[in-house]
Amino acid sequence: MRVKAFVRAGLTAIGRVALLGLLSPPVKLALFILSVVSLVSTVAGVGLVLAPLVAMLVRAYADVHRRAARDWSWVEIPRPYRELPAGAFLGNPRRWWWLVRDPATWRDLLWLLAGAPAGLLLGIAGPVLLVYGLHGVLAMPVLIAAAGDSYGYGVTWPIEDTLDMLSVPPQGALVTAGALYAGPWLLWALAHFDRALLGPTRGAALARRVDRLTETRTQVVDAQAAELRRIERDLHDGAQARIVSLGMSLGMAEDLVTRDPAAAQALIAEARQASGLALAELRHLVRGIHPPVLAERGLDGGLRALALTLPIPVTVEVDLGGRPDAPVESAAYFAVAEALTNVVKHAHASTAWVWLSHFGGALAIIVGDDGTGGATLSGGSGLAGVARRLEAFDGSLRVDSPSGGPTVLTMELPCVLSSPRTSPSSATG
Structure with missing residues (x-):
């Protein structure tokens, strides 16, 4: 079962990195050329509409790689793009200015240009190693089937004598296993390459974190205020009301203890029951703040x-x-x-x-x-x-x-x- 899982994981990873690496170069180069043309065409006014449209395509394609990195390699790549200002509709110069001022726009262009050869290299590495290894593994059966022929089979695995013929299949098996083992790492390397260019810069990440902490601090303050109101309401409607009733019952019992001991005893019993309920409500309230079992x-x-x-x-x-x-x-x-x-x-x-x-x-x-x-x-x-x-x-x-x-x-x-x-x-x- 472990061997099957190893083979399945390796083949899946090789297939995925080949899909991303081999299909992305033409798409990236086409998007890069479109991006450059759309930005240059701004001189003629066409780029005010064309550049934002091409940028939307680039970002959508980058999001595909972000999802692939997250789902296939567990590598999170946050979207670093600035928020679109109000009123910056398509064709408005403000939208074009917002686009060119965003550092993530230029990092996307760098990713398109540098990612094409990098993706191609990583995409072909896994399949080439796998095919090369399988070629060696199958050398022995092919040579036996072609008995009497020269040892010219070794186009990629040179075979000159019987010793070479016997040693090639084990070597091919090792290369095949190495290719299967390297598959997930190639996919991981591609995901980290994408994160280096598609993720936010250190400065942008710090700015986003400050904004996030500011937002969460406001949420925490609001949540704490709401929690305090809940505690006050629970105390007022629950334990406090029972304690007030307890005091009234004890006061009446004090007045009746000499005149009507039986009635006083009933009031005391009622007060004891009220104290138990108040204590239970206080325990429930405290458990909601910090459970004792947790401490x-x-x-x-x-x-x-x-x-x-x-x-x-x-x-x-x-x-x-x-x-x-x-x-x-x-x-x-x-x-x-x-x-x-x-x-x-x-x-x-x-x-x-x-x-x-x-x-x-x-x-x-x-x-x-x-x-x-x-x-x-x-x-x-x-x-x-x-x-x-x-x-x-x-x-x-x-x-x-x-x-x-x-x-x-x-x-x-x-x-x-x-x-x-x-x-x-x-x-x-």
Whole structure:
């Protein structure tokens, strides 16, 4: 099975890198020539309309490579283009000026020009190695079938004597295996080449990050204000009202204790029941702010305890060498909780799973289910709230949910881990 998977992965990668590498040179060169002509034609006024149209084609084609890098190599290439100003309709000089002032426009042209030979080189490397290796593997059967002929078969594998004839097939097998192994790396190299030119520059990335942090800070302030209002409302309508009722019941019991002990005893019993309900509501309120099991047992114990409360089986795998800071830990816990709540409410799934690990300076969380799929960040399913919660910590959420399922949510939270902490509860859990 491992050999089949290795061969399948290698052939798939070689086919994909050949598709991108061999088909892209003519397309890139054609788009490059069109781009240059459209910009030059601005002198005659035609470029005011033609240049933005060609730029749209270039960016659409670049987006195809961005999606290929994301889906085939797990390499994210953000779109670095500036936002179109208001009123910059097609043919308006403002749109042309916006286009030529955007550094990403010129980086796209550089990608078209440099990407044609680079893509061609990477695209032919895999198939050539594979064909060359298979040629050597098939040397022995062909030579046996052509017994009596000269050893002139070795056009690419020189064969001069019997020893060469016997050694060529093993060498060909090694080259074939090397080609299959190199296939995913060639695809990865092409994706990183595209990211170097199609992604934002360091300055643009920093500017985008500042804008994003400014936006998320505003969202966090609004969320905190809403959370405070919710806590105040819950306290006022819940625990506070019960505590007021408790005080009134005790006051009346105090007046009746000498005149009507039985009535006073009933009021005291009612007050004791009210105190229990108030305490339960306070515990529920505190659990919504920071679950005690999370503070005691960390993410591992907290997520496992959460999984036990759900009506479907949930597999939890946690591989952490320490604990993140409390705010990050809480954000990760509630993000997983919201994701699993969506699974129960909307996915129609029979099982779900949670995988959590730490590498590359970030907490990586994957939540998946075998449901019907179709989850989006804009469908009102609560995932937008999860994304906002993660963005407050400079994290990210990726949704992979094709129609028919399965759904896989990939979350990342930049953080560092402290040394593992132990407690009596975590030691026994």
